[in-house]
Amino acid sequence: MTTTTQPSTLLTRYLQTLKGATPNSAAAAFYASLDTISSISPSITASIINELRDQRGNLKLIASENYSSLATQLAAGNLLTDKYAEGYPHHRFYAGCDNVDAIEDEACQLACTLFGAEHAYVQPHSGADANLVAFLTILSAKVQRPLLRELNLEDPSKASREDWATVRAAVHNQRLLSLDYYSGGHLTHGYRHNISSHLFDVHTYSVDPETKLINLDRLRTQLHEVRPLILLAGYSAYPRKLNFAKL
Template sequence: MSDLSATNIPALASSAYNQALEVIAAVEPRIAEATKQELVDQRASLKLIASENYASPAVLLTMGSWLSDKYAEGTVGHRFYAGCQNVDTVESLAAEHARELFGAEYAYVQPHSGIDANLVAFWSILAHRVEGPWLEKFGARGVNDLSEADWESLRAELGNQRLLGMSLDAGGHLTHGFRPNISGKMFHQQQYGTDPETGLLDYDAVRAKAKEFKPLVIVAGYSAYPRRVNFAKMREIADEVGATLMVDMAHFAGLVAGKVFTGEEDPVPHAHIVTTTTHKSLRGPRGGMVLATEEYAPSVDRGCPMVLGGPLSHVMAAKAVALAEARQPAFATYAQNVADNAKSLADGFLSRGAKLVTGGTDNHIVLLDVSSFGLTGRQAESALLDSGVVTNRNSVPADPNGAWYTSGVRLGTPALTTRGFGHDEFDRVAELIVDVLTNTSPGTTSAGAPSKASYAIGDGVAEKTKAAAAELLDKHPLYPGLELA
């Protein structure tokens, strides 16, 4: 499946969806209607949220099964509940596909989300690097042998470790040490940013900060950085200071799977632990996953009960299906198109005088600085939504408007690429966005002061944009052949 517009939904699948909705409607019709309306809304909007995509019918249907009914704490062949033989099959297949797809030594497919995957990774590193040596030093056979005084000492050790991650306004994620997030509370943390002139990662500056701070963990990866990362250099820095390198590739996992990112830009050969979501550019179900070297595998395997409860067996099954899809040659074509289309979108903005963070992109993300339009990110996001363009506001480096109002809008190409959009369509999308923002002005508060939230769109602009968007979308239907009753 290279894109959904090229693959008609089989009549059998269409019938399955309609019958499922009938069953749901018999119990709670409002849920059935909301589900139907979501398809209507997604079909009618230009979805440019970088973290969203469209899963295949096979992936979606896999999640709606009785595998949801089974508890299966533990690991394959070592469950705390009886009767898990089918869950063992599902989890084994998902892990096998993940290892083969990414060339990883070990894969753990139980995490429910990206933050769960990161928490598993963090605690696995702490268990491997701190708890293990600590227990050995004290001669304990296991945690059950510890006295309460020992536990207090161990908790102090585990809770006093250092993490160095990418700052939120430079493009990092909440879970990379942002203070209000659990990651910023469980570690003594510092953050690295980007060059103030170029917006690009400065590896020498990261190295200098790592040597000064001496972290136990260095986190690489991003959620709003529109460039590639040299993970070989990040591993060199980690090795120089004795840190574990953890890479969060949730956003760009599809580009790794599709071999758009190879060599020094592929995190798997260079990191000790790699985390990811299974949706976004990987185009699977909403969930998480951890890849690791054999050295860290025993610690990661303790994700349950260390961090997680019962795995979602129906979602693990859908992960297996999505990963099987990603191993097909068509997915590599899709992944390359995602990157090519991001370049087309960026070029479309630049040719129309818009300002982009780092001046462009070489992944799937375009980060538009909307301050040049006299708007905050919140105003721009809202005006675009009124016009049928779905984006999300995002901080830019040293953002004067903070993380709530922001000065940027983040855009991504995975979803519309799935629908079959190409160079010309993304250039047209850039034109529509620039037109909306050019014709949007900030509002004022009730006291007459400039507002960071209210806005006004020029007469007829939103309607004109929606009509133009509909023309593009009609050429690339979402789930063609799927007609709901």
């Protein structure tokens, strides 16, 4: 009689090591998810396992990276990824988003509790997206909406082509003053390989070549000369505290 040996899965091997002890449900879920992925693409499973080894064996010093909980990883890997939920909770462009709305509402509430805030917006998946949202919000509040009011309009879709061209020209003619990329500024702060450079007329300031510090007096002079809509005082690789009170 010929017997066929079934390939050993990660979950099976994990359960065998327990010798009858109660399995950890989180570990079982993790191994089962890897087995499911491996049944379609073993190479992707191998990359996930290699990333696990890398994260356990190396210290991450990139501020924008994360150490997410297994519960977070599992919540991000389910059928909710099938949903199309453009818009905001309870104000979507399509129906059938009730479950997504409930999750986003809870995320906003948790963020408000964590940071002591009155409002939270949790859709940006990265700092780059969050910066873009901030830019567009400022441009809308400070430039677009005032111009639309002058045209006696609230809805931009009601503007004529000529009026909308005027609004667009004004929105994209605003100045941004930010730390130069090579002095430690972030690439979303007007670097020409980033979309932010297309949104603004970008001007930059630099660190002092001798002290390697930002000269606030010089920056203040430049600020009055450029008169930007936005002065960016956040950085990517400037390892000094900034005196915001003096600024």
